[in-house]
Amino acid sequence: GIQVEQSPPDLILQEGANSTLRCNFSDSVNNLQWFHQNPWGQLINLFYIPSGTKQNGRLSATTVATERYSLLYISSSQTTDSGVYFCAVEDRGGSNYKLTFGKGTLLTVNP
Amino acid sequence: DTAVSQTPKYLVTQMGNDKSIKCEQNLGHDTMYWYKQDSKKFLKIMFSYNNKELIINETVPNRFSPKSPDKAHLNLHINSLELGDSAVYFCASSSTRNTEAFFGQGTRLTVV
Known part of the structure; x- marks a missing residue:
C-alpha cells in the first residue's frame, strides 16, 4: 500500500516563529488532507489539497503531486x-475508500 | 450543529464486556468510516462503508462488527473487549464526489 512519511517528527517553536512541515507519499x-489534532484530541480539517x-489565514499548503510531496x-x-x-x-491506484495517515508532526509552540 | 457526532465520548469498561459506539453524520455523505488511533497516535482505517455497503475491512478481529442502518449512521459494536482494544476510535464521513473526509470528536475506550 501507499507509504506516507512526515517530517520532522517533533518541532518546538517560540511564539511568532514560522515553520514548514513536510509530507512525502x-x-x-x-x-x-492536512489535519490538526489539538490537545483535546479533535481532528480538525486544515486543507483538502491533492494538488x-x-x-x-496564517496557514498555507502546497502539494506537488508529480513529485509526491506536500x-x-x-x-x-x-x-x-x-x-x-x-x-x-x-491513493489513486488502490482503494478509494480509505485515508492512509502519516505518523504526524508534534508541534509545541512556547509563549 | 456537529457534522459528524459520536457517542459516547468516553467509555470505560471491563475486559470481556460488549460495548457499542454510535456515529451519525448530517453532511449528506454516502461514505462512512471507522478509524483507530493507538497510544502512539497512529491512525489506521478499520472499516469503510459506501451507501451502507461494507467496502473495506482492514483485517480487524471479528469481535468488531460495524453496522450501517442508513447512510447517515455507522455504529461499531465490540464483543468480548480485551485490554488491547483500549484506544481512541474515530468515525468519519466523506462523499464519493468530493473525497474530503470529516471526523467526529473521537471515543476514548479504556478497557480495565
Whole structure:
C-alpha cells in the first residue's frame, strides 16, 4: 500500500516563529488532507489539497503531486497551534475508500 | 450543529464486556468510516462503508462488527473487549464526489 512519511517528527517553536512541515507519499493520490489534532484530541480539517496551493489565514499548503510531496506552512505561530499535524492520502491506484495517515508532526509552540 | 457526532465520548469498561459506539453524520455523505488511533497516535482505517455497503475491512478481529442502518449512521459494536482494544476510535464521513473526509470528536475506550 501507499507509504506516507512526515517530517520532522517533533518541532518546538517560540511564539511568532514560522515553520514548514513536510509530507512525502509513495504513489499518485486522489486526495491529500492536512489535519490538526489539538490537545483535546479533535481532528480538525486544515486543507483538502491533492494538488496546488491553498491559503487560510496564517496557514498555507502546497502539494506537488508529480513529485509526491506536500508542505504545510505555519506563519507567526501561536500557542494554540500546538498539537499534532497529520497528513493523510487516498491513493489513486488502490482503494478509494480509505485515508492512509502519516505518523504526524508534534508541534509545541512556547509563549 | 456537529457534522459528524459520536457517542459516547468516553467509555470505560471491563475486559470481556460488549460495548457499542454510535456515529451519525448530517453532511449528506454516502461514505462512512471507522478509524483507530493507538497510544502512539497512529491512525489506521478499520472499516469503510459506501451507501451502507461494507467496502473495506482492514483485517480487524471479528469481535468488531460495524453496522450501517442508513447512510447517515455507522455504529461499531465490540464483543468480548480485551485490554488491547483500549484506544481512541474515530468515525468519519466523506462523499464519493468530493473525497474530503470529516471526523467526529473521537471515543476514548479504556478497557480495565
